[in-house]
Amino acid sequence: MNVEELEKRLAQLADTAVAELGETTEREEAIQVKNRYLGRTGSVQQLMPVMREISNEEKPRAGRAINQRKNQIEEAFEDKLDELAQLELKRRMREESVDITLPGRRPDVGLGHPLRQVERELISIFDELGFEVAEGPEIETDYYNFEALNFPPDHPARDMQDTFVLTDDRLLRTHTSPVQVRTMKAYDLPIRIISPGRVYRCDSDLTHSPVFHQVEGLLVDVGVSMADLKGILTAFAQRCFGEGTQIRFRPSFFPFTEPSAEVDVECIFCDGEGCRVCSDTGWLEVLGAGMVDPNVFKACGIDADTYTGFAFGLGVERIAMLKQGISDIRRFFENDQRFLEQF
Ligand code: FA5
Numbered sequence: 427m428n429v430e431e432l433e434k435r436l437a438q439l440a441d442t443a444v445a446e447l448g449e450t451t452e453r454e455e456a457i458q459v460k461n462r463y464l465g466r467t468g469s470v471q472q473l474m475p476v477m478r479e480i481s482n483e484e485k486p487r488a489g490r491a492i493n494q495r496k497n498q499i500e501e502a503f504e505d506k507l508d509e510l511a512q513l514e515l516k517r518r519m520r521e522e523s524v525d526i527t528l529p530g531r532r533p534d535v536g537l538g539h540p541l542r543q544v545e546r547e548l549i550s551i552f553d554e555l556g557f558e559v560a561e562g563p564e565i566e567t568d569y570y571n572f573e574a575l576n577f578p579p580d581h582p583a584r585d586m587q588d589t590f591v592l593t594d595d596r597l598l599r600t601h602t603s604p605v606q607v608r609t610m611k612a613y614d615l616p617i618r619i620i621s622p623g624r625v626y627r628c629d630s631d632l633t634h635s636p637v638f639h640q641v642e643g644l645l646v647d648v649g650v651s652m653a654d655l656k657g658i659l660t661a662f663a664q665r666c667f668g669e670g671t672q673i674r675f676r677p678s679f680f681p682f683t684e685p686s687a688e689v690d691v692e693c694i695f696c697d698g699e700g701c702r703v704c705s706d707t708g709w710l711e712v713l714g715a716g717m718v719d720p721n722v723f724k725a726c727g728i729d730a731d732t733y734t735g736f737a738f739g740l741g742v743e744r745i746a747m748l749k750q751g752i753s754d755i756r757r758f759f760e761n762d763q764r765f766l767e768q769f
Pocket of ligand 1: 634635680
């Protein structure tokens with residue numbers, strides 16, 4: 427074989443090696459092709475004995491041809507490995523990528539209890555009307571819950587509020603009115619407070635719960651009249667139930683207020699027309715109120731000739747039931763998540 431023939435042979439080998447490498451789709455396959463041509467027993471190596479047939483002058487030219495073709499195959503092999511690595515990378519990116527168009531999973535977020543929501547709203551309404559929050563204990567003495575509020579011992583009015591008695595002198599407070607007494611005894615006049623909190627009565631049906639919440643209101647100053655009570659409660663009703671809501675006072679009795687009234691708001695379900703919720707009266711009862719009885723002032727050391735005041739007490743559950751259209755008070759205390767999540 428002369429040098430021209432060797433060059434031709436090498437060119438053919440290199441062309442087929444490059445073509446075969448071009449066909450490969452796996453790294454292992456490409457390595458096998460390369461070894462078949464450039465390995466120790468590969469096609470190029472098998473041409474080596476031919477060198478003996480080539481004249482000494484032509485040997486350098488033959489050597490250059492061998493190296494050139496070896497490099498050509500080597501380069502095609504390296505290019506192929508790069509190409510396969512790029513394809514592999516693209517495949518993995520496709521498989522492992524995150525689909526950002528998938529809808530996310532919502533975490534369970536805790537919400538305020540419907541009663542707490544209404545209580546907060548009531549506090550913020552009275553805050554706007556200038557009332558500060560005062561608090562008192564849930565375990566009370568007979569003195570603060572009854573005696574100082576003008577309930578004489580053994581007076582039948584005590585039966586109005588069925589009491590959970592703890593010891594001779596301790597009981598679970600039946601209303602938030604004891605905070606009136608505590609505040610009047612502890613603070614200077616004038617006083618303008620509300621007192622939200624939990625109260626207890628031995629009482630249970632669709633509209634009565636043994637544990638419920640009240641918000642007490644108390645305003646004491648010189649020259650406070652029933653007209654101020656009506657003005658504050660009207661402003662409250664319109665903020666709580668909507669612009670233009672009317673209220674009415676019905677005569678009532680509480681030992682600690684004189685005169686006393688029960689206050690109704692115009693039915694928010696029928697705008698006063700009469701419906702099932704208001705038993706066709708057009709009105710809904712929401713709270714008790716009245717002018718502070720002089721005997722209560724006396725118990726608190728306040729001069730009833732100089733000062734007058736009004737007080738009111740509303741049931742938070744009752745207001746929440748009206749605002750949220752709930753017909754059974756027990757729903758608030760069952761902790762049924764399906765119910766609570768609606769608010
Ligand atoms: C009182 O408790 C008086 N302390 C309110 C008061 C304060 C009058 C200041 C005058 C001056 P009464 O027992 O009516 O009043 O209760 C007030 C409100 O609490 C009621 O209108 C009602 O909305 C709510 N309520 C009473 N009992 C229950 C109960 N068992 N479950 C849920 N709400 C109740």
